[in-house]
Amino acid sequence: MEREERQHLRGVVEEVSGWRKLAASIVKEREPVEAAAEDAARQFFGRVTSLGTGATTAWCVLQLAPSDADLVTSLASRRALPALTAHAQQGIHQLTGDASRALTAVRALFGARRIFSGKSRKGEAGQAAAYLISLHEWAASTPLVSELESLAAWDGKSLPAIGPSTILDDTVGFAQRLGDRAELVGRHELDVAKTAVSAIDQALQREDQFRTAVNAAGNAVRQDETRKLVAEMPVERLKDATSGQLRITALIDAGIRNVQQVLDQKSRIRSLPGVGETTGKRMVGAARTIWQTTLDEMPVRIDIKNRSRATTQLLKTMRAWDAARSIRSATADLAAADAVRPLLQSLDSKTSHVAVVPQARTVAELRTALAAVEHRGALLKGGDTAAGGDPWEDFIARPADYYAMLADLGFLADDAEKSQGDLPTEIVEAVRELKLDTTHLKASLRGYQSFGARFAIVQRKVIIGDEMGLGKTVEALAVLAHLHAKGSSHFLVVCPAAVVTNWVREAQAKSDLRAFRLHGPGRDDALKSWIRNGGVAVTTYDILGWLEGRIPERARPACLVFDEAHYIKNPGAQRTRRSTALIERSERAILLTGTPLENRIEEFRNLVGYLRPDLSISASEIAPRQFRKQVAPAYLRRNQEDVLTELPERVDVDEWMPMSNADEQHYRAAVIEGNFMAMRQAALRAGAKSEKMQRLIDIVQEAEDNERKVLVFSYFRDVLDEVASVLPGKVFGPLTGSVPAAKRQSMVDEFSQARHGAVLIAQIVAGGVGLNIQSASVVVICEPQLKPTTEWQAIGRSHRMGQLESVQVHRLLSEEGVDQRIIEILARKNQLFAEFARVSETADSAPEAFDITDAELAREIVAAERERLLTGG
Known part of the structure; x- marks a missing residue:
């Protein structure tokens, strides 16, 4: 090299x-x-x-402790x-x-x-x-x-x-080596679940203890109420209770003014001047008797407007007992506890985290099981962590369950009807003294309805502002029937066109008074008959101009009724000026409106001013309570919770109304085609020009004002699409047969969480079965159904156990055409069915024997309508 x-x-x-x-x-x-x-x-x-369990591995887990830091650092x-x-x-x-x-x-x-x-x-x-x-x-x-x-x-x-x-x-x-789908669960989550599992296990053994706690809490509520009541009883009641045998002068001289003070100062009473050992014992004994009698008759009251500490504690104990007694049937929660129990029992005291690797079950399922166990445990604990920390929220969400528990324990509340609103004492006494003459009234009145009618009679010009569905119409009719019994003859009702038919029908069905429709082609003849014979004339706000100057002095109305009085809240409107002119000339007037007092205070002040300009009402900035006191002589308002019992009431309202010109065009075309289904839909196919649609919009608006939600049913998808396009506000749906079951429930859940005024629209054959929609308390059925059971099932989605509010059912019905025909034909079928069901042990199988097929019904109705419309028959 x-x-x-x-x-x-x-x-x-x-x-x-x-x-x-x-x-x-x-x-x-x-x-x-x-x-x-x-x-x-x-x-x-x-x-x-x-x-x-068994040979199936749900998850693989790796417990980690702080001492594993070196190992994790080595991996890192x-x-x-x-x-x-x-x-x-x-x-x-x-x-x-x-x-x-x-x-x-x-x-x-x-x-x-x-x-x-x-x-x-x-x-x-x-x-x-x-x-x-x-x-x-x-x-x-x-x-x-x-x-x-x-x-x-x-x-x-x-x-x-x-x-x-x-x-x-x-x-x-x-993570890649352990499994890409592995997730980490913190010790806190597991400790909470571990505590919950322990609570679940204990609850299975402690139901009796929870029941005893509820009894104690319920009695505490009753005792509080008893103490309040006895503290308001004058000491003179001791004398009454002993038939005058006790002399109470010494008690009064000692400053003891009520029965409760006798019990509170029992050790002092025996030493009072003029009161010896024997008399002192008798005084205290009489007070105890009064106290015990009051307690024995005192129900447990749950007042959502008066959330006392004792009642809150009762709800907490009831929730705990309910969870404990229902745990055995809570199979899903028990299964969740069984699933996570091996992990929780195996936890080392030093474990801070657990890495979970899914096998037969996902980590999400583990977290769901942990959450279910935690929630069940919180319910069992009855503490503030359950139901959002507030037991009142749970009560409002499911009151029927709570009332069922109270019934089990003999504590079922017997809420008195709060029919008096915010009326001054002197007005209340005057109303009580009035005897309502119901000679010409066919309807039976509830207590609060009788009070409302008597209030209107005593005060002469009033606003009845009861919440929608409480029966303002029958209250007004009761007033007219009473005045008729006292010699008055002529009455005038002014209302929107959509409810004219409804007023005529109600007057005829619930009173002896003749009703005259001063609206439509025959109004001239109807006016003459009313002037000549007397009775109830029903007209519209738009017809008031035509009516001016046509009523002679001899037919001057003894009482005016303005329904949906929010129509005249605007002082500048022509209808308002005409209405107020009538009110000024009349001795009596009743304004009916379901709009709450707290909304649009200026407009309410206007209404009160029309009736009682002598009332001094402060500016709208005034506190609501003061405002209520100022308008009380002319304004009576009762809410659902004020006058209804703990179980929800169902209020059915048949909304009869005329067809608009657009409705009639759709209907006539359907009749010419001989299309029965199109005839049924016709009155809602004209959109905003439809009378039914306008009434539906009013119902939804009033529901929002009253903090309610609405459930709208129709048999027809096209009708639902039309409703969805016209209704303002938040509309969910349409819920139809093509929507998968899971999606249906999701839709209902979203609707349940929405704000007041929300509307869920559904095909009656789809939304009418299988779903619980208690969040809606207003149900609207757009057209009469061919089978009564279809409608019953649909209403049952909302009107069922767990519904806190009364359920209002509105049926939108056209006074002419197919709706009327269907009602007439099915009426006799419903009667036969009802009679059969009441006496037959096989009633469950009876519908087939008395129902008629859609084809038969269609042929009969189409033939009748062809004859009516096309031949003038």
């Missing part, structure tokens, strides 16, 4: 030797990190356990090692292997070894030299050297220690 060749080889050897040292240092740095990480992984995998350190490129891996492999041996062999070509080495060694040295030169050339043509230098510069000692909570982080790199 020539000198220059040897010199070049020497430079190659030096460079490759330096690279070998870099490679060796890299290996030295990485090997322990890799080894530590692999050891950490082995330890973790060795601690993974399986959870499940390996993850943090700089990645080796293909060049780097190949280079390190050659430099720490063949290159290292070649560097040793090539020494025979340098120095004294070159002289003394044998031929064989020199041959090996030559091969080594050729390999090194080749390796050098390859390394020089790749980024190997720079990569080695970068790898060698990495310092693993600069990495901070990390805790077990990061084990599934990308920076640790263990």
Whole structure:
């Protein structure tokens, strides 16, 4: 080998030797990190356990503790090692292997070894030299050297220690080996669930204890109420209770004014002047008798407007008892507890986190099970963590359950009807003294309705602002019937066109008074008959202009009734000026409106001003309570919860109304086609021009004002689409037969969580079965159904156990056409069915015997309508 060749080889050897040292240092740095990480992984995998039942593994879990920080850090350190490129891996492999041996062999070509080495060694040295030169050339043509230098510069000692909570982080790199779908669950979640499981297990054994607690809390409520009542009883009641045998002068002289004070100061009474041991005992005994009698007759009252501490405690204990007694039937929660119990029981005291690897069940299912157990445990605990922290919210959400528990314990509340509103005492007494003459009234009045009618009679000009569905119409009719019995003859009702038919029908059905429709083509003749014979004339706000000057003095109305009185809240409107002119000339007037007093105070002040300009009403900024006091002489308002019992009432309202011109055009076209289904839809196909649609909009608006939600049913998808496009506000649906069951429930859930005024529209054959929609308390049925059971089932979606509010059912009916025909034909079928069902043990199978098929009904109705419309028959 020539000198220059040897010199070049020497430079190659030096460079490759330096690279070998870099490679060796890299290996030295990485090997322990890799080894530590692999050891950490082995330890973790060795601690993974399986959870499940029988041969099925639901989840695999790895418990982690703070002491695992070193193991997790080892995994993270390996993850943090700089990645080796293909060049780097190949280079390190050659430099720490063949290159290292070649560097040793090539020494025979340098120095004294070159002289003394044998031929064989020199041959090996030559091969080594050729390999090194080749390796050098390859390394020089790749980024190997720079990569080695970068790898060698990495310092693993600069990495901070990390805790077990990061084990599934990308920076640790263990998630891929454990399973990409693994998730971490914190100890807090598990501890809460563990406590809940313990509560569930205890609840199965402690139902009697919970029941005793409810009894105690219920009696505490009764005792509080009793104490309040007895504290209001004058001490003179002791004398009454003993038939005058006790003299109470000494008690009064001592400042003891009520019966409760006698009990509170019983030890003092015996030492009062003039009261000896025997008389003192009799006084206290009489007070105790009064107190006990009051307690015995005192029901447990749950008043959502008076949330006392004692009642709140009662609700808490009832919720706990309810959860305890229902736990045995809560199969889903018990199954959830069984699923997570092995994990919770196996938890080490030092465990801070658990890595969960899904097997037969997902991690989401585990979390769902933990949440279910936690919720059930919170209910059992009866603490503030359940039901949003407020037991009142749970009561409002499911009052029927609470009242059922009270019934079980003999505590069922017997809420008195709050019929008096905010009336002053002198008005209340005057109303009570009035005897309502119901000679000409066919309807039976509830207590609050009788009070409302008597209030209107006593006060002469009033607003009845009862919430929609409480029967304002029958209250007004009761007033007219009473006045008729006292000699009055003529009455005038003014209302929107959509409810004229309804007023005429109600007057005829619930009183002896003749009703006259001063609206439509026959209004001239009807007016003459009313003037001549007397009775109830029903007209509209728009017809008042026509009516001006046409009523002679002899037919001057003894009482005016303005229904939907919010129509005249605007003083500048023509209808308002005409209405107020009538009111000024009349001795009596009743304005009916379901709009709450708290809304649109200025408009309510206007209404009161029309009736009673003598009342001094402050500006709208005044506090509501003061405002109510100021308008009380002319305004009576009762809400559903004020006058209804604890079980929800169902109020059915048949909304009869005329067809608009647009409605009639749709209807006539359907009759000409002989299309029965189109005839049924016609009255709602004209959109905003439809009378039914306008009435539906009014119902929805009033529902929103009264903080209610609305459920709208129709048989027809096209009608629902029309309703959805016209109704303002938030509309859900349409819920139809094509919507999957899961989606239906999701739709109902979203509707249930929506704000007041929300509307859910549904096909009656789809939404009418299988769903609970208690969040809606107003039900609208757009057209009469061909089978009564269809309608009953639909209404039952809302009017069922768990409904806190009374349910208002509005049936939208056109006074002419197919709706009327269907009602007439089905009326006799319903009667037959009702009679059969009452006496037959096989009533469940009776519908087939008395129902008529859709085809038969269609043929009969279409024929009748063709004759009426096309031949004038």
